[in-house]
Amino acid sequence: MPKNNTPETRCGYVALIGRTNVGKSTFLNSVMQAKISIVSDKPQTTRKRILGIHTTSRGQAVFFDSPGIHQPRSRLNEKMMKDVHMSLRDADLVLYFTEMRDQRDDPFIIDLLRTAGKPVILVINKIDLFRRSRSLERMAAWKDLFPWKEIVPLSALNGINVDRLESLIFDHLPTGAPLFPEDMLTRQSxxxxxxxxxxxxxxxxxxxxxxxxxxxxxxxxxxxxxxxxxxxxxxxxxxxxxxxxxxxxxxxxxxxxxxxxxxxxxxxxxxxxxxxxxxxxxxxxxxxxxxxxxxxxx
Ligand SMILES: Nc1nc2c(ncn2[C@@H]2O[C@H](COP(=O)(O)OP(=O)(O)OP(=O)(O)O)[C@@H](O)[C@H]2O)c(=O)[nH]1
Ligand SMILES: [Mg+2]
Structure with a gap:
């Protein structure tokens, strides 16, 4: 039982993983209400792992925004995929991002998640583009592919379910004191x-x-x-x-x-x-x- 009946704070590393262009960086900026990572409609926008340190009354979620998962075709691409593996290795919790238009149930990525052996929340982003019945269908299609801790439909762009996902993230992080100073947002120069x-x-x-x-x-x-x-x-x-x-x-x-x-x-x-x-x-x-x-x- 924590002292003084104050709830224990949570703290840990959260890896944002998924294919390119699904909205990982948009979510990071939205949940932190700051521009931590650049966003565009072009593929492979994020080229290296970027740290976003999010401190709230519930604790500290330290996000790794990561490049999109892809088959490497150049030395740069290899380095980008290495960063994806590093994020998975260091994470206490993984947010696996897909988007509504994503029809693929990708065995390569599911294997990657299985090998990592970390708790995973499945995020189905861009629900603003489709009717609600379609997002329920998508959730059902993904449900049995992996033992997800949660499945969250989201619109990172319009802010739908961002608060709910934030709260679930803290629910699944280990208890612990903050790792970084409260006013620190990132470590990039x-x-x-x-x-x-x-x-x-x-x-x-x-x-x-x-x-x-x-x-x-x-x-x-x-x-x-x-x-x-x-x-x-x-x-x-x-x-x-x-x-x-x-x-x-x-x-x-x-x-x-x-x-x-x-x-x-x-x-x-x-x-x-x-x-x-x-x-x-x-x-x-x-x-x-x-x-x-x-x-x-x-
Ligand atoms: N309609 C809609 N568009 C979104 C949403 N979230 C992100 N986008 C758009 O999707 C595009 C890609 O967003 P990013 O956040 O750069 O995607 P990413 O997953 O970080 O991409 P990489 O860094 O290339 O791996 C941008 O044009 C965003 O505006 C959403 O919820 N709804
Ligand atoms: Mg990005």
């Missing part, structure tokens, strides 16, 4: 966020073949009381990709830059000067030094 906020604009403003072949590297980040100066490069693999990202008379890179500057000003809460260039770096995805630089910028 400012340099990492600066690069991510630029990449988010790139994903949102360009069409879908480009995101896989681009990388944002922050070369310099300087702060004083009045201004943050960010110097960054967008790496692309070919001349034609560079042409698209620069755009007619530089219009595209200008749009990416001004969108990113607004986001950066929100993030740093101060005026930002962004110096953004596009550079060709052939095959950076298979050049360990190049993507290591991005993955270590955190």
């Amino acid at each position: 400012e340099t990492f966020y600066a690069a991510e906020l630029i990449r988010e604009q790139l994903l949102q403003l360009t069409h879908h073949e480009l995101p896989f072949t681009t990388l944002v590297v922050v070369r310099e980040l300087e702060k004083n009381e009045r201004l943050v100066t960010v110097t960054a490069e967008i790496l692309v693999e070919t001349r034609s990709q560079k042409k698209i990202i620069v755009g007619k008379n530089g219009a595209m890179v200008k749009a990416i830059g001004s969108g990113a500057r607004r986001e950066l000003e929100d993030y740093f809460d101060i005026k930002v000067y962004l110096d953004l260039h596009v550079r060709i770096s052939p095959d950076w995805r298979n050049t360990p030094n190049v993507f290591a630089e991005m993955l270590e910028q955190s």
